[in-house]
Amino acid sequence: MSVEHSTSTPPGASRHGLQTLVCSVILGLAACGLLTLQAQVTVFDFGDPGPDARFFPRMVLWLLILVAGLRLWRYRRTPDSALGAAAGWARALAAALLVTAAIAAMNTLGFVISVAAVGIVLAWLLGERRLRFSVLLPLLVALAIAWVARHGLHLPLP
């Protein structure tokens, strides 16, 4: 995923980078939204005058397509921000997957274990290798959150 810089673009920038990618994804999603509008918004027509439930989404999605397209065209020759290092994206993806796993396992393992696991693995991902900071601290914080939630805020945690 790392980007090779052309000689005409400054370091940290590329001709087609993250902004172009984000814009293209937004454009694609808005187009998909428009195509699936009929299926996703069921309208029961009773002959009322005025706009129906599809009116506003249709307007916003068309505007989104227009602005995203305009942005892609306007900055087509401007150096874009580089995608960044693959290792960085892998770490961010790992962190996101970790939280996803914690959400999926929370009803089975309980709040404290799932959330402490997130803290422990995240501390390790961020480069902490000492046990008291990478294991003990997240565990204590998870216990503290659970205690405050149950006894202070009266929230039922999984």
Added chain:
Amino acid sequence: MLLDAFHALLDVWVLIAALCGVAIGIVIGAIPGLGPTLAIALLIPVTFTLSPIPAIILLLGVYQGAIFGGSISAILLNVPGTPSSAATALDGHAMARQGRAGEALRIALYASVFGNVFSCLVLILLAQPLASLALDFGPAQMTALMTFALAIIVLFGGGSMLDAALMTLVGVAAGIVGLDPIEGLPRFTFGSFAAEDGLALIPVLIGLFAMSEVLLQAFAGRQQGPAERGIDAVSSQTSSPRAVGWLSLWKMRVTLLISSAIGTFVGILPGIGSTVPAFVSYGLARSRSRHGARFGHGEPEGVAAPEAANNAVTGGALVPMLALGIPGDAVTAVILGAFMLQGLTPGPFLFQQHGVEVYAIFEALILLSIPCILLGLAMFRGAVHVIRIQPRHLFPIIAMLAIFGAFSVNNSLFDVAVMLGAGVVGCVLRRAGFPLPPLLIGLILGPPLEQSLRQALLTSSGSTAIFVHSPIVMGLAAVTLLCVLGAAYQRYRAARRERAA
């Protein structure tokens, strides 16, 4: 009303909330990379069991404390704790390097308090009349008002207008998910029952500002903390400060007044935030000063001007938020969410239905200056240790609090998933350099904009004449058009200057 409101403040929980809020705000504001938005978003679950007044005071205390706290790391480390403190760092850090860190911190504190009190007085004067005016607004006028607010965010929010427009529309589009506000029909829920309530504001806020920061830190990997970048060079000077007398503050009175007025005015306009007024005030103070050449080399007025301005934004931004339900920036958008959770829906009816609570909050905002000064003075030295906290210790805790915060809103794991989704989106958008505040304000204003627009068109049987025949709508359209022309002219001048250079 004012007396009733004052009586409502005579509660031990209000005092505890004010002290805790300001202390937490100063600590979080002092840590580079964190800010009031993240702090308030994470603290919202704590307010669930509090009654409305202490709950809102806790969050406003965090807001005030964090804006000042940002100046601590700016002055001591030259690393602004919040973006709005960047202007403070110019002269504040120069003073610290000259052995005047204590003096710079005290000037920042007193200027912050001055700006805050000034803007709160303006808030008290303006909010209620503005809300009374807005009571006459029908759906057509509300449509025009919200369109105006969104246009201001796009035009003057800073950065590329196309980026701001794109993000605003993404926010408005995200607000479409869920039940349609008029007919109650599900839209883009993909058959999910949980999605029919739409994307809950608080989980989205926590995801955009807290979880995205965690993911960005994970992306960056192990980083050097501020402690390893030479904090010790200036931190010891906070213990031997030079006294800042009333006389030196009196000499800066015009700068403080002008800067506070700029901050308050810009705060009232939606979407601009506190960074722009801080730099505008700094520039103005330099051009007005007889010691203009000293700016950037440790001039006390160079610390006072941006600090008064960025704190004055606090009260200013609350004017449209409380009176019209339109958040001025990302922080007030988060506070708006907290108001709604407490059953205080911001807008024209807020003053009619919850007058005592609102005035109590106004009075508390002014009184918060007392703990702000006391805790600010007490925490200068402690803040130095707070700045030393390493990201690898801090961000796992933030991730854990973010999961808890998102879950606690509705006791729903779906909300935690929404928070994570918003975090991933926020991380990618921030990496790409797209601004998040327009997205957030679009998400907040999208549903009421649709509701007003469709109500207006339904009452006129689909005719757009309802907009044309309203003087308020035409007036707001004219102001919007003037703003568009003004922004276009500003861009044209900037481009011409760039070409000439």
